[in-house]
Amino acid sequence: QVQLQQSGPGLVKPSQTLSLTCAISGDSVSSSSAAWNWVRQSPSRGLEWLGRAYYRSRWQSDYAVSMKSRITIIPDTSKNQISLQLNSVTPEDTAVYYCASRYHDSWGQGTLVTVSS
Amino acid sequence: QAVVTQEPSLTVSPGGTVTLTCGSSTGIVTSGHYANWLQQKPGQVPRALIFDTSNKHSWTPTRFLGSLLGDKAALTLSGAQPEDEADYYCLLFYSGVRVFGGGTKLTVL
Numbered sequence: 696q697v698q699l700q701q702s703g704p705g706l707v708k709p710s711q712t713l714s715l716t717c718a719i720s721g722d723s724v725s726s727s728s729a730a731w732n733w734v735r736q737s738p739s740r741g742l743e744w745l746g747r748a749y750y751r752s753r754w755q756s757d758y759a760v761s762m763k764s765r766i767t768i769i770p771d772t773s774k775n776q777i778s779l780q781l782n783s784v785t786p787e788d789t790a791v792y793y794c795a796s797r798y799h800d801s802w803g804q805g806t807l808v809t810v811s812s
Numbered sequence: 813q814a815v816v817t818q819e820p821s822l823t824v825s826p827g828g829t830v831t832l833t834c835g836s837s838t839g840i841v842t843s844g845h846y847a848n849w850l851q852q853k854p855g856q857v858p859r860a861l862i863f864d865t866s867n868k869h870s871w872t873p874t875r876f877l878g879s880l881l882g883d884k885a886a887l888t889l890s891g892a893q894p895e896d897e898a899d900y901y902c903l904l905f906y907s908g909v910r911v912f913g914g915g916t917k918l919t920v921l
Contacts, residue, residue: 741901
């Protein structure tokens with residue numbers, strides 16, 4: 696079973712960039728059968744799929760339409776991890792952020808990120 | 813972006829059967845939407861139950877069944893147990909992009 700361990704700050708100032716990392720064990724970030732999702736959850740918005748990245752001869756990514764202008768998911772093959780960057784955050788981006796495997800069968804522990812000055 | 817719709821809440825009696833549905837603002841839900849179903853209990857990380865419409869994970873109880881029902885994806889729970897009380901979310905695939913439904917709060921009472 697894949698295990699995912701998240702890390703990153705729990706507090707980000709408005710207009711700054713939210714950065715989280717998900718360390719993967721039990722699989723390779725660049726496995727041709729894997730994909731790595733980022734999901735967030737807040738009381739007001741429920742579960743929200745943010746995007747995913749995967750390797751199929753080259754790195755590819757898909758992003759939620761609502762996030763497309765602000766989000767980047769970045770693989771790091773040397774560390775076997777996947778990172779989320781969300782630019783220009785506002786208080787509405789306050790949520791618990793999760794990384795999850797391709798079929799959402801493995802999840803990180805979640806990181807509560809609060810956007811506040 | 814498509815909107816995925818679920819019943820906000822449902823109640824089932826212990827031992828009873830209930831069907832949760834998952835609709836799409838774009839029209840009929842098909843196998844090409846690769847519906848996923850996840851269960852979440854308070855304070856816990858979501859747990860995947862069904863992927864690709866009807867496939868179960870190794871830990872998915874046999875009482876859960878994923879299917880297409882009419883123009884929607886469906887999750888049928890037969891023989892509800894008290895521990896099945898939880899929030900249930902569907903997730904649909906739209907040409908690479910995925911969209912969660914708003915979730916169904918299932919009460920076993």
